Amino acid sequence: xxxxxxxxxxxxxxxxxxxxxxxxxxxxxxxxxxxxxxxxxxxxxxxxxxxxxxxxxxxxxxxxxxxxxxxxxxxxxxxxxxxxxxxxxxxxxxxxxxxxxxxxxxxxxxxxxxxxxxxxxxxxxxxxxxxxxxxxxxxxxxxxxxxxxxxxxxxxxxxxxxxxxxxxxxxxxxxxxxxxxxxxxxxxxxxxxxxxxxxxxxxxxxxxxxxxxxxxxxxxxxxxxxxxxxxxxxxxxxxxxxxxxxxxxxxx
Amino acid sequence: xxxxxxxxxxxxxxxxxxxxxxxxxxxxxxxxxxxxxxxxxxxxxxxxxxxxxxxxxxxxxxxxxxxxxxxxxxxxxxxxxxxxxxxxxxxxxxxxxxxxxxxxxxxxxxxxxxxxxxxxxxxxxxxxxxxxxxxxxxxxxxxxxxxxxxxxxxxxxxxxxxxxxxxxxxxxxxxxxxxxxxxxxxxxxxxxxxxxxxxxxxxxxxxxxxxxxxxxxxxxxxxxxxxxxxxxxxxxxxxxxxxxxxxxxxxxxxxxxxx
Numbered sequence: 001x002x003x004x005x006x007x008x009x010x011x012x013x014x015x016x017x018x019x020x021x022x023x024x025x026x027x028x029x030x031x032x033x034x035x036x037x038x039x040x041x042x043x044x045x046x047x048x049x050x051x052x053x054x055x056x057x058x059x060x061x062x063x064x065x066x067x068x069x070x071x072x073x074x075x076x077x078x079x080x081x082x083x084x085x086x087x088x089x090x091x092x093x094x095x096x097x098x099x100x101x102x103x104x105x106x107x108x109x110x111x112x113x114x115x116x117x118x119x120x121x122x123x124x125x126x127x128x129x130x131x132x133x134x135x136x137x138x139x140x141x142x143x144x145x146x147x148x149x150x151x152x153x154x155x156x157x158x159x160x161x162x163x164x165x166x167x168x169x170x171x172x173x174x175x176x177x178x179x180x181x182x183x184x185x186x187x188x189x190x191x192x193x194x195x196x197x198x199x200x201x202x203x204x205x206x207x208x209x210x211x212x213x214x215x216x217x218x219x220x221x222x223x224x225x226x227x228x229x230x231x232x233x234x235x236x237x238x239x240x241x242x243x244x245x246x247x248x249x250x251x252x
Numbered sequence: 253x254x255x256x257x258x259x260x261x262x263x264x265x266x267x268x269x270x271x272x273x274x275x276x277x278x279x280x281x282x283x284x285x286x287x288x289x290x291x292x293x294x295x296x297x298x299x300x301x302x303x304x305x306x307x308x309x310x311x312x313x314x315x316x317x318x319x320x321x322x323x324x325x326x327x328x329x330x331x332x333x334x335x336x337x338x339x340x341x342x343x344x345x346x347x348x349x350x351x352x353x354x355x356x357x358x359x360x361x362x363x364x365x366x367x368x369x370x371x372x373x374x375x376x377x378x379x380x381x382x383x384x385x386x387x388x389x390x391x392x393x394x395x396x397x398x399x400x401x402x403x404x405x406x407x408x409x410x411x412x413x414x415x416x417x418x419x420x421x422x423x424x425x426x427x428x429x430x431x432x433x434x435x436x437x438x439x440x441x442x443x444x445x446x447x448x449x450x451x452x453x454x455x456x457x458x459x460x461x462x463x464x465x466x467x468x469x470x471x472x473x474x475x476x477x478x479x480x481x482x483x484x485x486x487x488x489x490x491x492x493x494x495x496x497x498x499x500x501x502x503x504x505x506x507x508x509x510x511x
Contacts, residue, residue, distance in 0.1 A: 085323035089266035
């Protein structure tokens with residue numbers, strides 16, 4: 001069953017087409033990675049779902065209901081933005097207190113604070129943290145809520161290998177509990193480790209949607225990285241490939 | 253919205269800019285009161301400072317805060333909250349922080365020096381008007397930020413708006429009234445005064461201080477048409493109503509724009 005459905009969604013930023021008639025479904029209990037080259041529309045897709053941007057056309061459904069003009073549905077979604085720049089003078093502990101109050105929703109940050117080693121800088125001001133520390137706090141701020149869908153925009157940015165491994169373990173255990181995860185990513189090894197499904201975007205168009213294994217089969221490649229190169233090269237007409245450039249949709 | 257207001261205040265209270273702003277008022281306040289012996293003249297000096305500085309600082313804090321917290325706004329807007337609550341909450345938070353700075357910065361010298369004894373109502377009006385001007389201009393600056401993603405463009409627009417209302421507007425009004433001097437322009441002058449919050453603040457304070465020489469043409473028209481007490485009520489009321497302008501602009505813009 002689809003938790004989220006994008007129906008022919010288009011978005012332009014002035015003259016730039018960010019998304020062009022994109023339809024996609026995020027299945028309940030899946031871990032879906034939105035991948036594609038820079039400027040392919042990954043973040044735009046997520047921003048549209050979170051109500052941060054307004055689609056020019058098309059519909060986005062959350063649990064079958066159109067989200068346009070609504071905000072209550074976001075109670076069921078926890079979000080981690082790509083850039084984590086919080087007010088410099090707020091302490092990390094204050095950020096952990098602020099979001100549950102704003103959402104009027106209980107949160108359980110302590111296991112995440114322990115797991116990511118945040119307790120050592122819990123009372124520091126945001127402006128004094130390093131990039132990696134900020135990313136860990138940002139992740140914990142999203143994952144501390146018990147919601148059905150987690151939307152993470154580039155979650156591995158700036159994370160050290162240990163934190164990345166911890167994140168993989170954490171997300172895997174969340175998936176085992178039936179949670180749904182939607183994320184964007186550039187690190188293909190991470191995507192391969194965690195994603196069950198892939199939405200591949202190139203210049204605002206969807207080129208593939210379906211199970212990760214299906215993508216590898218279709219592109220006759222052995223890794224997501226090769227499959228991605230395959231699709232991008234095919235799109236730009238650099239090489240003639242067996243995969244046709246028209247969008248492909250597969251059911252898992 | 254209360255939580256957003258609280259976090260903005262918490263953030264700004266710790267900001268070195270807020271501290272500098274408060275200290276500046278403290279220094280100026282004590283400086284003017286210690287140097288000048290005539291309270292009336294001191295009050296005129298405070299009036300000039302408040303009329304120029306509070307709108308400027310409101311503008312600067314509003315636009316700086318908007319761009320400095322854009323990414324945090326993104327996180328707040330992704331929460332189950334109406335968009336308007338986030339931006340209006342930030343505005344109220346900035347306005348209250350600026351207001352507290354003014355109250356502490358100028359209010360302390362007033363109280364410590366005993367200046368408030370003879371001029372308590374004027375001093376209270378001065379502080380109230382300063383807080384209102386700071387809030388109005390912080391809101392206008394936030395609205396300018398909401399119009400463009402380009403930081404420099406946003407800063408430019410906000411500062412030009414402040415410059416226009418603080419400096420250029422009066423000149424234009426005077427020029428217009430000069431051109432139309434053969435016609436009955438009093439009502440026009442009255443309307444034009446209502447269109448500028450700084451003019452309203454100036455007239456309200458000068459009428460309260462009863463310094464006719466500083467009223468100017470529009471102030472004189474104000475007093476002639478409405479009388480001193482009704483004029484004060486009208487200008488104070490209009491100044492409070494002016495708060496609706498940035499609120500409307502923020503709500504209008506925040507509902508339509510992408511973040």
